Amino acid sequence: MNCAISGEVPEEPVVSTKSGLLFERRLIERHISEYGKCPVTGEPLAMDDIVTIKTGKVAKPKPLHTASIPGLLGMFQNEWDSLMLSNFALEQQLHTARQELSHALYQHDAACRVIARLKKERDEARALLAEVERQIPAAPQVMTANVAISNGKRGADGEELGPDGKRMRPGISAEIITELTDCNAALSQQRKKRQIPQTLASLDDLERFTQLSSHPLHKTSKPGIISMDILYSKDVIATGGADTTAVLFDRPSGQILSTLSGHSKKVTSVKFVGDTDLVLTASADKTVCVWRGSEDGNYDCRHTLKDHSAEVQAVTVHATNKYFVSASLDNTWCFYDLSSGLCLAQVSDGSEKMGYTAAAFHPDGLILGTGTSQSIVKIWDVKSQANVATFDGHSGSGPVSAVSFSENGYFLATAAGDGVRLWDLRKLKNFRSFDFTANSVEFDHSGSYLGIAGSDIRVYQTASVKAEWNLIKTLPDLSGTGKATCVKFGENAKYIAVGSMDRNLRIFGLPGDENADDASAASSDS
The missing domain is CATH 2.130.10.10 (YVTN repeat-like/Quinoprotein amine dehydrogenase)
Known part of the structure; x- marks a missing residue:
């Protein structure tokens, strides 16, 4: 007789007084503690409804296929086939893992190259901006005092002249840039x-x-x-x-x-x-x-x-x-x-x-x-x-x-x-x-x-x-x-x-x- 849950011969058999079904004790106890009902009929079931069946100790017979040399050879062949199939599956998993690792390494290398290129472009842009800022001098503070700058030169209309003889420009101030940016956002x-x-x-x-x-x-x-x-x-x-x-x-x-x-x-x-x-x-x-x-x-x-x-x-x-x-x-x-x-x-x-x-x-x-x-x-x-x-x-x-x-x-x-x-x-x-x-x-x-x-x-x-x-x-x-x-x-x-x-x-x-x-x-x- 087999357990109604596992389908195996139970080591500690019990029977339900309500349905008469045979179960392995440990399995039916766990099911009753979780669900409180029979796993087959679905009817309410408690441990008080379970009766233990007492059996004698008997030795389990050996499988027939182990009783002869051809049976043993067949069993070894089955084990060998299972081992080969398992080995083949492991090789496939290894190949897939290698491909994924190679792709990840390639992506990492490409990302490093892009980061390096962007850093180079950023540094070039910063250098260009610094060069532009050097070419556009800031407004001289001494203009408010109405005195000449260090080289002593003035334009014909009273504007300050730079060291190269060109007029000094105040530049576009941060306030003006903010105004232009706000206008841009609104438009x-x-x-x-x-x-x-x-x-x-x-x-x-x-x-x-x-x-x-x-x-x-x-x-x-x-x-x-x-x-x-x-x-x-x-x-x-x-x-x-x-x-x-x-x-x-x-x-x-x-x-x-x-x-x-x-x-x-x-x-x-x-x-x-x-x-x-x-x-x-x-x-x-x-x-x-x-x-x-x-x-x-x-x-x-x-x-x-x-x-x-x-x-x-x-x-x-x-x-x-x-x-x-x-x-x-x-x-x-x-x-x-x-x-x-x-x-x-x-x-x-x-x-x-x-x-x-x-x-x-x-x-x-x-x-x-x-x-x-x-x-x-x-x-x-x-x-x-x-x-x-x-x-x-x-x-x-x-x-x-x-x-x-x-x-x-x-x-x-x-x-x-x-x-x-x-x-x-x-x-x-x-x-x-x-x-x-x-x-x-x-x-x-x-x-x-x-x-x-x-x-x-x-x-x-x-x-x-x-x-x-x-x-x-x-x-x-x-x-x-x-x-x-x-x-x-x-x-x-x-x-x-x-x-x-x-x-x-x-x-x-x-x-x-x-x-x-x-x-x-x-x-x-x-």
Whole structure:
């Protein structure tokens, strides 16, 4: 008789008075202590229901297969087979363990190599940062005491001079860096929640754009519009001309509001400062002027900045509207405090033959993009004034004439003699090109459209890196009247303003939206 639990002959058999089943005592005692019921029937069971069965001591018979030589040989063969199978399993486990160990050692070696490379790059970056900090000296403390520094030199306008005879710059302070960083964080958060406005002009609208009006704004002796900007809150267009002036034009009324005269050579760049009454102009006469409007509509030059030694090609305003940057052919760009007109930092990359021809702030404000006379695009970290990326995708057929960041913060468009290049700032590579001569390139404020100015005006629909950027509209050819030098989208892309070398400001929009432009067109025809 066998135990109902183990199936073996019990050494100390007991029987249940309820079910009559036979059990090994130690097994049924453990089961009752844990569960309190019969393991077979499931009925409640206690030790009082268990009765011990008394048996005599008998010798267990030997197995039959051990009673003969062939049986013993068979038993040995079975043992040998079991040993071989066990040995084979152990060898497989050893092989697997060796592979895992080899892989772990390889990963450890690779990790050590990566750590060593990162340490090397970190040390190189620290050395580069230290070199940059040495090239940008801190503001001398003796300036507050109005005394000369150790070499006894002073600039013509009272500024301190360094040992090399160059002006000392205070540098971008930690407070300013904190302000720029906070602005960047706020704008980045807004961009994540930003949606394309419902009032944005649709693709069908842009396809129906036509020329609404044309306005001759600058003198005929030196014709040509070189730069342009739009103040969206008042719908005022500023143009910089080859006649050394900048003109503020009210688009709804078609009237010239003010003419800014103060430069001695062509105005290469003009920018509004947010929604304020401040206007910046840069000129080939090596100066930058800061203009402030008055109640009577006139503009006064509050600062004339003379920190560059060659033509100033571009100005761009930071998102805080407190600072701006100017870029010059003297191979430097300057970071200014707008309220005081003080140049806080003047940055050069050390190349003597590479002047800057274009500049634009990234929408978040911590990155500055510049174009050079050698067809190279350079990206700068404003906080450290370090060159963090260089794009050389243009073929070297002339200077980079314009740079424009998309509002989404991912794309950069650059224009040069060999066409327009689109760059992915996340991967630092050129992902699309438009191979025709371009003088200007501009994203609209929503980042939905891209305008390119050359012999004609081309408007593209923006897309992702892998998707196609479709050509929406080609506006009239300007090659017979003068090449287009600048293009800007109006608010919500409701119109497109184009400046050209024939001194005309052209407005393109939907037929029937001319409003006051009709009256101004009559004056332009005369």
